[in-house]
Amino acid sequence: MPPSATRPGVTTAVAAFATLATVVGAIHYLEIPSLLSQRKRSRKVEKRCYDTEEEYSLAAFKTLTSQITLPTTYPLAIDVQKNIPIYDCSGFKGTETEALKDEIFHILYHGPGVFVFKHFFTNMATLDAANAAFASIIASEQAQPAGAKGDHFAPASANSRIWNSFSKHCIRDPASFVAYYSNPLFRLVSEAYLGPAYKLTTQLNVVKPGGAAQVSHRDYHLGFQTAEAVARWPKPMHDASRLLTLQGAVAHSDMPLESGPTRLLPFSQGFGEGFMAYRRGEFDAYFLEKYVALPLEKGDAVFFSPALFHAAGENRTADFERSANLIQVSSAFGKTMETVDSLPLVEKSWDILSEKCRKEGLNDEVEAFVCAVAEGYPFPTNLDRRPPAPGGMAPESEQDVLMRALSDGWNKEEVTEKLTEMRKASGA
Ligand SMILES: [Fe+2]
Structure with missing residues (x-):
């Protein structure tokens, strides 16, 4: 068969493939399978909890855990x-x-x-x-x-x-x-x-x-x-x-x-x-x-x-x-397994920390310690007594106070007094 005779067939196949690829691409881009399953989920009430008698697929677990880390x-x-x-x-x-x-x-x-x-x-x-x-x-x-x-x-x-x-x-x-x-x-x-x-x-x-x-x-x-x-x-x-x-x-x-x-x-x-x-x-x-x-x-x-x-x-x-x-x-959005009261820990370690900060500046180590020991999240609190700071949506956290205290060179009494006052104001 002369080459010219095959061209229309090849062209048609290429065009069909390109169309199919475009359609598949569009389905993927528009996340249509995901939209369909969302639609199905929104219209069908299913059991919200697992059942203690339910069977779980060991085969699925084996497949999941047989993956290789590249x-x-x-x-x-x-x-x-x-x-x-x-x-x-x-x-x-x-x-x-x-x-x-x-x-x-x-x-x-x-x-x-x-x-x-x-x-x-x-x-x-x-x-x-x-x-x-x-x-x-x-x-x-x-x-x-x-x-x-x-x-x-x-x-x-x-x-x-x-x-x-x-x-x-x-x-x-x-x-x-x-x-x-x-x-x-x-x-x-x-x-x-x-x-x-x-x-x-x-x-x-x-x-x-x-x-x-x-x-x-x-x-x-x-x-x-x-x-x-x-x-x-x-x-x-x-x-x-x-x-x-x-x-x-x-x-x-x-x-x-x-x-x-x-x-x-x-x-x-x-x-x-x-x-x-x-x-x-x-x-x-x-x-x-x-x-x-x-x-x-x-x-x-x-x-x-x-x-x-x-x-x-x-x-x-x-x-x-x-x-x-x-x-x-x-x-910060969950509950810890053990109760850690940061106030006595700040009190006990403040002189050592503030001395470290004086010598080394407010470096990664000082900041890491503040993040480890003090609350970085200001809630729950009492928003009557501790309204959101001007221009912000949340009151100051313990970490904010400690960073300010380190920058301004507060002593142990000043920092613990401020934290105590903050806790009192946060109470119901
Ligand atoms: Fe464990």
């Missing part, structure tokens, strides 16, 4: 090990912060759900001072009449646990507390996942030789409620729960694999029914088959979505205690 997705990471992106904090230059926050958020929300920050602390003296304060707190708590000190998912006898190590650390050794929480990396990871206002709570956990593994679970909020209680929360609150907290741990000792660092199942945070399903035997069995764990060095930190299926490992050593400071960073 190193190219996270160019700022130095490595990906066992699906977990690894960052080296000692290599951060400060110019990559926004891109780094984008990567972190992606990991926690869409990606594997967990990342490691190597060298989160590089000054071992800071960790040693914190460890000394913790040892002294454990000794004084052990001297008191015994109360149960276990965690939510492991027996008490295997652990030394300091609940609210955040406040106790400050009261025991304020200089060490200021050095520890002026680490700007706390602020970086917290802001990346939760935005500009958040609250830290921490617990020290020391797992002794022979300490058993935890059962696989999810964390705060819905992870710490019974299946019956969880089933009473509407389904979208299950998604909200994972966005209200960032979970993490700073290694206060080395954590070789035989000491039982946290077992993790990458990508499992994305399973919508996970707060119900993690309690089922078949999901736990799959977790035990597929979990990964990474050794950590003293000063490293791991952060993960509280919806990630995880469990502390078994300490199989004969004589090695694994020690970590567990961290929850809570959104």
Whole structure:
């Protein structure tokens, strides 16, 4: 057949393909499938809560958690090990912060759900001072009449646990507390996942030789409620729960694999029914088959979505205690797991902080400490007594007061008086 005879056919095929591509492009651009499903949702009333008797698809869970983390997705990471992106904090230059926050958020929300920050602390003296304060707190708590000190998912006898190590650390050794929480990396990871206002709570956990593994679970909020209680929360609150907290741990000792660092199942945070399903035997069995764990060095930190299926490992050593400071960073829009009263902590650490600020200026470390210890969110308040500031929509927060106090060189009495007055005015 002469070439000229094929041209009309080819032209027609190309034109048809181009038309089809345009139509598909338009459907995609206008988000028509999404509009149709929105229309369907708006006209059909469905069950708002999960049912405790409901079956959850293990096959879907397997598909979700069989994804692979591509190193190219996270160019700022130095490595990906066992699906977990690894960052080296000692290599951060400060110019990559926004891109780094984008990567972190992606990991926690869409990606594997967990990342490691190597060298989160590089000054071992800071960790040693914190460890000394913790040892002294454990000794004084052990001297008191015994109360149960276990965690939510492991027996008490295997652990030394300091609940609210955040406040106790400050009261025991304020200089060490200021050095520890002026680490700007706390602020970086917290802001990346939760935005500009958040609250830290921490617990020290020391797992002794022979300490058993935890059962696989999810964390705060819905992870710490019974299946019956969880089933009473509407389904979208299950998604909200994972966005209200960032979970993490700073290694206060080395954590070789035989000491039982946290077992993790990458990508499992994305399973919508996970707060119900993690309690089922078949999901736990799959977790035990597929979990990964990474050794950590003293000063490293791991952060993960509280919806990630995880469990502390078994300490199989004969004589090695694994020690970590567990961290929850809570959104200002949620409720924290423990009560932290910032006023006595500001009072205890003010002289050290203001001296640091005088010497170094209002730098990243000073700001990070203010963000860690004071409320960044001015609500709830009393809007009769504390109306929105002129030109603004909210009254001043504790952090605003502290920043002003540092700039203007207030002493401890002045700053605590102002905070006390603010609290009184915020009351009902
Ligand atoms: Fe946990």
